[in-house]
Amino acid sequence: MDFDTIAAISTPSGEGAIAIVRLSGPEAVAIADKLFRAPSNKALAAQTTHTIHYGHLEDPATGEVVEEVMVSLMKAPKTFTREDVIEINCHGGIVSVNRVLELALRAGARLAEPGEFTKRAFLNGRIDLSQAEAVMDLIRAKTDRAMDVALNQMEGRLSKLIGTLRQALLESIAQMEVNIDYPEYDDVEEMTRPIMLEKSKWVRSEIDKLLQTSSQGKILREGLSTVILGRPNVGKSSLLNSLVQENKAIVTEIAGTTRDIIEEYVNVRGVPLRLVDTAGIRETEDIVERIGVERSRKVLKEADLILYVLNYAEALTPEDELLFEAVKDMDYIVVINKTDLPQKIDLEQVQKLAGDKLLVTTSLIEEEGIDQLEEAIADLFFQGEIEAGDMTYVSNVRHIALLHQAHQTISDAIGAAEMEVPVDMIQIDVTRTWEILGEIIGDTADDGLLNQLFSQFCLGK
Amino acid sequence: MPQYEAGTFDVIVVGAGHAGAEAALASARMGAKTLVLTMNLDMIAFMPCNPSIGGPAKGIVVREIDALGGAMGRVIDKTHIQMRMLNTAKGPAVRALRAQADKVLYQQEMKRLMEEEPNLTLHQGIAEELVVEDGKIQGLLTQVGGIYRANSVVITTGTFLRGEVIIGDLRYSSGPNNQQPSIKLAENLEKLGFETVRFKTGTPPRVNSNSIDYSKTEIQPGDDVPRAFGHETTEYITDQLPCWLTYTNEKTHQIIDDNLHLSPMYSGMIKGTGPRYCPSIEDKVVRFNDKPRHQIFLEPEGRNTREVYVQGLSTSLPEHVQRKLLESIPGLEKAEMMRAGYAIEYDAIVPTQLWPTLESKQIENLYTAGQINGTSGYEEAAGQGLMAGINAAAKVLGKEEVILSRSDAYIGVLIDDLVTKGTNEPYRLLTSRAEYRLLLRHDNADMRLTELAYAIGMIKEERYEKFLAKKDRIEEEIKRLRSIMIKPNELTQQVIRDAGGSELKDGIRGADLLKRPEMNYDMISQLTASLVDLEDEVKEQVEIHIKYEGYIEKSLQQVDKLKKMENKKIPENIDYHAISGIATEARGKLAEVRPLSIAQASRISGVNPADISILLVYIEQGKIAKISV
Numbered sequence A: 001m002d003f004d005t006i007a008a009i010s011t012p013s014g015e016g017a018i019a020i021v022r023l024s025g026p027e028a029v030a031i032a033d034k035l036f037r038a039p040s041n042k043a044l045a046a047q048t049t050h051t052i053h054y055g056h057l058e059d060p061a062t063g064e065v066v067e068e069v070m071v072s073l074m075k076a077p078k079t080f081t082r083e084d085v086i087e088i089n090c091h092g093g094i095v096s097v098n099r100v101l102e103l104a105l106r107a108g109a110r111l112a113e114p115g116e117f118t119k120r121a122f123l124n125g126r127i128d129l130s131q132a133e134a135v136m137d138l139i140r141a142k143t144d145r146a147m148d149v150a151l152n153q154m155e156g157r158l159s160k161l162i163g164t165l166r167q168a169l170l171e172s173i174a175q176m177e178v179n180i181d182y183p184e185y186d187d188v189e190e191m192t193r194p195i196m197l198e199k200s201k202w203v204r205s206e207i208d209k210l211l212q213t214s215s216q217g218k219i220l221r222e223g224l225s226t227v228i229l230g231r232p233n234v235g236k237s238s239l240l241n242s243l244v245q246e247n248k249a250i251v252t253e254i255a256g257t258t259r260d261i262i263e264e265y266v267n268v269r270g271v272p273l274r275l276v277d278t279a280g281i282r283e284t285e286d287i288v289e290r291i292g293v294e295r296s297r298k299v300l301k302e303a304d305l306i307l308y309v310l311n312y313a314e315a316l317t318p319e320d321e322l323l324f325e326a327v328k329d330m331d332y333i334v335v336i337n338k339t340d341l342p343q344k345i346d347l348e349q350v351q352k353l354a355g356d357k358l359l360v361t362t363s364l365i366e367e368e369g370i371d372q373l374e375e376a377i378a379d380l381f382f383q384g385e386i387e388a389g390d391m392t393y394v395s396n397v398r399h400i401a402l403l404h405q406a407h408q409t410i411s412d413a414i415g416a417a418e419m420e421v422p423v424d425m426i427q428i429d430v431t432r433t434w435e436i437l438g439e440i441i442g443d444t445a446d447d448g449l450l451n452q453l454f455s456q457f458c459l460g461k
Numbered sequence B: 001m002p003q004y005e006a007g008t009f010d011v012i013v014v015g016a017g018h019a020g021a022e023a024a025l026a027s028a029r030m031g032a033k034t035l036v037l038t039m040n041l042d043m044i045a046f047m048p049c050n051p052s053i054g055g056p057a058k059g060i061v062v063r064e065i066d067a068l069g070g071a072m073g074r075v076i077d078k079t080h081i082q083m084r085m086l087n088t089a090k091g092p093a094v095r096a097l098r099a100q101a102d103k104v105l106y107q108q109e110m111k112r113l114m115e116e117e118p119n120l121t122l123h124q125g126i127a128e129e130l131v132v133e134d135g136k137i138q139g140l141l142t143q144v145g146g147i148y149r150a151n152s153v154v155i156t157t158g159t160f161l162r163g164e165v166i167i168g169d170l171r172y173s174s175g176p177n178n179q180q181p182s183i184k185l186a187e188n189l190e191k192l193g194f195e196t197v198r199f200k201t202g203t204p205p206r207v208n209s210n211s212i213d214y215s216k217t218e219i220q221p222g223d224d225v226p227r228a229f230g231h232e233t234t235e236y237i238t239d240q241l242p243c244w245l246t247y248t249n250e251k252t253h254q255i256i257d258d259n260l261h262l263s264p265m266y267s268g269m270i271k272g273t274g275p276r277y278c279p280s281i282e283d284k285v286v287r288f289n290d291k292p293r294h295q296i297f298l299e300p301e302g303r304n305t306r307e308v309y310v311q312g313l314s315t316s317l318p319e320h321v322q323r324k325l326l327e328s329i330p331g332l333e334k335a336e337m338m339r340a341g342y343a344i345e346y347d348a349i350v351p352t353q354l355w356p357t358l359e360s361k362q363i364e365n366l367y368t369a370g371q372i373n374g375t376s377g378y379e380e381a382a383g384q385g386l387m388a389g390i391n392a393a394a395k396v397l398g399k400e401e402v403i404l405s406r407s408d409a410y411i412g413v414l415i416d417d418l419v420t421k422g423t424n425e426p427y428r429l430l431t432s433r434a435e436y437r438l439l440l441r442h443d444n445a446d447m448r449l450t451e452l453a454y455a456i457g458m459i460k461e462e463r464y465e466k467f468l469a470k471k472d473r474i475e476e477e478i479k480r481l482r483s484i485m486i487k488p489n490e491l492t493q494q495v496i497r498d499a500g501g502s503e504l505k506d507g508i509r510g511a512d513l514l515k516r517p518e519m520n521y522d523m524i525s526q527l528t529a530s531l532v533d534l535e536d537e538v539k540e541q542v543e544i545h546i547k548y549e550g551y552i553e554k555s556l557q558q559v560d561k562l563k564k565m566e567n568k569k570i571p572e573n574i575d576y577h578a579i580s581g582i583a584t585e586a587r588g589k590l591a592e593v594r595p596l597s598i599a600q601a602s603r604i605s606g607v608n609p610a611d612i613s614i615l616l617v618y619i620e621q622g623k624i625a626k627i628s629v
């Protein structure tokens, strides 16, 4: 059968640190070769099938290196779809994987429909329908595992924290087990309901905290939504361009050039930003621009951070003051741009309006002040939003689901303890919580309890 | 040695320790013509260590053995010197009965039972060689040249295989308690290809009761309430003997520290792996050196002996050091040591070489049970013996094999752990090993296992009828309490107030009132009595069922999932090496254990969920596993 070449992100969305873009079809290898550079410079087409290659992806339009990747090469017919298959493994979150997919699409692939790979395998006579279903599950399980292995540094911290919770639970469970299995031993403290209750509540509050960070984890994957705000012509688009270091948004001398929202992803000193350039906010007659302005206000509401740009070379206007009012409850940094021009702005007045918010002065034309701005963004993020040193994020959907389960079981334990259920019954849910937390960090070995038991207590005859 | 044909049997059981006794009785009871061949008929069901049966998890095993028609419960009910229900302040799932045994009476009673069993022949002799043809057991050869032929053989030789006793720097070839070791049989098993490990265990000194100053100890009496392991027991022993509690102290620990170089444990002389839950006193003092004292229980070994077992002082230090240790302990200053403690090393076979029926994978119709399989403890041995006996007989008689699930019984947990995971130390049951312990209770052993026992012919019609009637009464009463409304009248409020609860505002169903933590069945029956007279066991079942309904329900749901996985059988002839998707380590493990079901496969360490899903697809789709995804 003759098909075009399809591409899709084959990692279930939002899970884990490794992402895979899969291509299948007659052009798969050729498309990959347009993008992929191995250190040896050898083309994938010239490699033997069922091999894996390390290298970089380049954007053919600019020659710019986009990603460090591993590419699996599987030529027809011994592949899942019976077509040529390429899998591009890239690390990093949704931002980079999206970019890789976008490159593949630009290079000639078509975006696959959900399940289209399996459908092709089925249509190419590779598998029957029920098998296709089973294989879907299999793929999932396989990728799940791949992701478990690929815990990045952030998730390393997560596993450490989970480890601490589990250890605390384990000690209680072990103590409880000793009470049960060695009832005559008097030198083992009795595990009582109040102790169990206290421990469980503590664990639950920690799980709560983790679940709260799951939204921050999302921020980390998708970028901190950062809106560049300001009157027309103050240099918003220029600021975006400086930060992105590429000329994507259109810069003009006519006020009101940016008519809609422009988004760019950048990584500023470890903080992923989704930069949103907005149309200058002011009353306007231009219909197109008006729509842009309305959308700007909406974007503003959803922003995590605002870069509020003022013009150094103009006095503050009532509009500027209105904008100060609009952002007053939000996290923002004031950027006073165009310091290469003569000062007209009253800095004291700005300071007063900004209160304790940071002020940064820039001249984007002279490329000055960008460093300070970047530093200000990083500081704000690491100290304000999320406390430095406690950088634990849950971003993996599977992890979040398990945390919710653990939350449920520990809540059951707490409920039971409050209902004066016998301690060994409460322990059933505590043990379950310990197991679920183990699943998050991939520790399901079941000799943990016994090891704890015999190292913590002196037992036997 | 000239050989002679000594007889033909359906099943031969080698050894008559706790495993052998149950195996022989079960096999005979199932209807198989059975021979039990053991080294010394005066040592049937001998307890080489503490004179005690039951305790957490183990006590429940005894109840299960009894429900399945085994002997241990009945025998200890007749021969104990005291019984106590443990963990009474905790939930019903962890309550457990423990008895102190009259060691000699226990042996005599077990021997009598065996002698009276119609299909069972007892004979004293030492098995030295197994007769195997075409990978199938045919019988065995004894030390005096007797050839015994049988369809199935069950080996239950405990700690005898290449046993070696160790005290101080003395080491000599011996079975427990200076009986002779089994060396020829050990060599024969090795030759037949069994993989073995070297394990170690130990026992404390015994002292003469007359030389103990009990005034320096605390008394530990039995329960006032009559207790029993046996479901059919009707006569209770009222005349109980107490145990006594004393402690080690700094002086004891100092003696150990000073003599540690004489301990074979620390000099490197003992190489076998000992159980962590049964450490010697030297181990305890070294590992937990911040503990100022350790408990020492003084347990009488019987009514007709003055010998007392010193629980907590298990040791292999030289005899003269053991004397000093005893002298340092309050109450034992003048104690006469009757026997010194010692350690014993022995061969155990690696239990992953067995099917869940306890049949050997390499030799058909050959079964092993008890400490030879790497366990430790009388109850663990008896539970395995029972199942091996049942299966050996079932195979001969052409009946279906009997495998208990982890959700059926602690015995199921025990055997599954052994054959699926193996063990790297002598294995002891603990409640924490059971994932469904709320379902595996002391009180409901008969509810769990009587149907099965009856179906396979281990219990008689009459007992089964009684059981069905009991079950009916329980169900009826639960139904009644679920439907009956209790009015908030003065009597009701009074009963609730007395129990410390808050008064009713409205009528409430009996079952819902019983669910309140402060209420129990007797209080409810004050408000709404059953029309029929219910025995205590029925009331207990009703109360547990209603009070812990939510938890029981949750466990049952988990069991449902387990059963689904258990029902996914793996074909015996599966070739794991042909399944490309499975990781290499998992493949090796699967090929070694050869699990019977997906449930069992998923419990093997080193086999992860992805391997299991590939295996599932393979089994269900046949060809698909060859696809590399």
Ligand SMILES: Cc1cc2nc3c(=O)[nH]c(=O)nc-3n(C[C@H](O)[C@H](O)[C@H](O)COP(=O)(O)OP(=O)(O)OC[C@H]3O[C@@H](n4cnc5c(N)ncnc54)[C@H](O)[C@@H]3O)c2cc1C
Pocket: A461, B014, B015, B016, B017, B018, B019, B020, B037, B038, B039, B040, B043, B044, B045, B046, B047, B048, B049, B050, B125, B126, B127, B128, B156, B157, B158, B159, B160, B176, B177, B181, B182, B185, B201, B202, B203, B278, B342, B343, B344, B369, B370, B371, B372, B375, B376, B377, B378, B381, B382, B428
């Ligand atoms: C010193 C010592 C200390 C122990 N300490 C503990 C402890 O602290 N905790 C604990 O839980 N358990 C302990 N145990 C273990 C407990 O005693 C055993 O687990 C239990 O008795 C095992 O039962 P069994 O039926 O498997 O073997 P055994 O009770 O040992 O029975 C073996 C039987 O096989 C017979 N036999 C052996 N070889 C042959 C042969 N070739 N031919 C014919 N018959 C043969 C023997 O005569 C005996 O009747 C200890 C055992 C010993 C010896």
Ligand SMILES: Nc1nc2c(ncn2[C@@H]2O[C@H](COP(=O)(O)OP(=O)(O)OP(=O)(O)O)[C@@H](O)[C@H]2O)c(=O)[nH]1
Pocket: A230, A231, A232, A233, A234, A235, A236, A237, A238, A239, A250, A251, A252, A253, A254, A255, A256, A257, A258, A278, A279, A280, A337, A338, A339, A340, A341, A362, A363, A364, A365, A366
């Ligand atoms: N002298 C000087 N000019 C600047 C500076 N930054 C930007 N400009 C110029 O200001 C003009 C407007 O810049 P933009 O970045 O398009 O401004 P904007 O805020 O995006 O404008 P709108 O999209 O129309 O609202 C351009 O001509 C820039 O070159 C600066 O630091 N100094």
Ligand SMILES: [Mg+2]
Pocket: A236, A237, A238, A250, A257, A258, A277, A278
């Ligand atoms: Mg602009």
